[in-house]
Amino acid sequence: MGEPNTTKISDLPSINIEGDCFLVPGPVKMSENTLNSMSHPVITARGTEYRDVMAELNGLLRIAFNLTNSSFERGEKSFHGDDNYSIIVVSGSGTAAMEMVIANRFTKEDSILVPTNGKFGERVAEIANTFSNVNNLKFGWGCSFNLEEIDKELATKKYSAIAFCHNETSTGITQDAEALSILAKKHEVAFILDGITSVGGLPVFPEKWGAEAIVVGAQKCTAGPSGVSAIAINNSFIDSIKKKHQNGEIIPTYYLNIISALKKAQDDQTPWTPAINLTMGWVSALRELNTEGLENRWKRCHDLSKGVQDLFLDLGLDLFAESSQRSTTVTAILYPEGINDEWRNRLANTYKTYVIGAQEHMKGKMFRVGSMGTTETSEMIEGCKRMIACFRDFGIELPDVDVESYF
Ligand SMILES: Cc1ncc(COP(=O)(O)O)c(C=O)c1O
Structure with a gap:
């Protein structure tokens, strides 16, 4: 030893x-304020003090996701807005949040089109392939997607969704999400984004694009701590997962179950012990984003x-x-x-x-x-x-x- x-x-x-x-x-x-916020003495996970933190975190995340504003007050359903998007905070890095989106929404009966031009897009394909069927259209690292090819592929009507990495950190390319969203609407497939290095740092329009789900990691554009992430999902996503869970079509996840997370969110809580100090740091970082x-x-x-x-x-x-x-x-x-x-x-x-x-x-x-x-x-x-x-x-x-x- x-x-x-x-x-x-x-x-x-x-x-x-x-x-x-x-x-x-x-x-x-991370800023001094963000670091200092994380050295707060312990508080309980279910008390009003922490629920205040969650309510503010939800409200601030809605701003970072470029969604409509909600109240930052506890008891006011800060996670949800009149644009019908809801925020779920995840104890885990962006990959956990991405897995949560895919695992709750798709099955081996679904085919997902995943165009890629770098490592993180390929990771989206790997996650999606774990729970569903994937066609990974590889356009070469650093090369733009060929929209005509994607249009043609979606026209086969084989797909339930198109999922992709919005800002490909491995190669420095941002996908034309607007154009892809038009194709998703045209072919009536779900639109799913890894926005881990785009949300809070470059233009993202979940509602305009009709994104069913988009993921952010705290440690990137919002300058928060690593190990915590969030998802914005719309009502269409929620309706689909509820139906699939009720019909027994989904092999349910336990820790990453979005239905459990939505239930607890009503009360500014998370199903399991939240990452208390990390989320306190994230609130501080998001306040700075909001001030800027x-x-x-x-x-x-x-x-x-x-x-x-x-x-x-x-x-x-x-x-x-x-x-x-x-x-x-x-x-x-x-x-x-x-x-x-x-x-x-x-x-x-x-x-x-x-x-x-x-x-x-x-x-x-x-x-x-x-x-x-x-x-x-x-x-x-x-x-x-x-x-x-x-x-x-x-x-x-x-x-x-x-x-x-x-x-
Ligand atoms: C675009 C993108 N997607 C996914 C990931 C993986 O995220 P995480 O390490 O937070 O799980 C990263 C990390 O760099 C990333 O940049």
């Missing part, structure tokens, strides 16, 4: 100290990503995602010839600047810069200057540019 580890958690090396640039596309940096204003946050993320994209293109680097659909919350940049993830290690160790690498077959070939959460322009400018300096350390010749002028 080894020696017990006596390092206090509070002594772990911090990467959030003054002067570091943390430009990772989630988990993102949803559209202002979308704009800040847009402006940051535009600065990064224009800058690196002018420096002569290539961006991975197709130019017409580049994400505004994450940018994937191809390494210049001769560079690999050693650059990223040096950037972290020497320049205290953190970006993230690529996944699967793109590993070592590109890096990704997040522009989500509460990242300030000054941090992005400083981070970009350090990235340029780090490339020069590796002998890459880059033109002289005025970094500030891009932001």
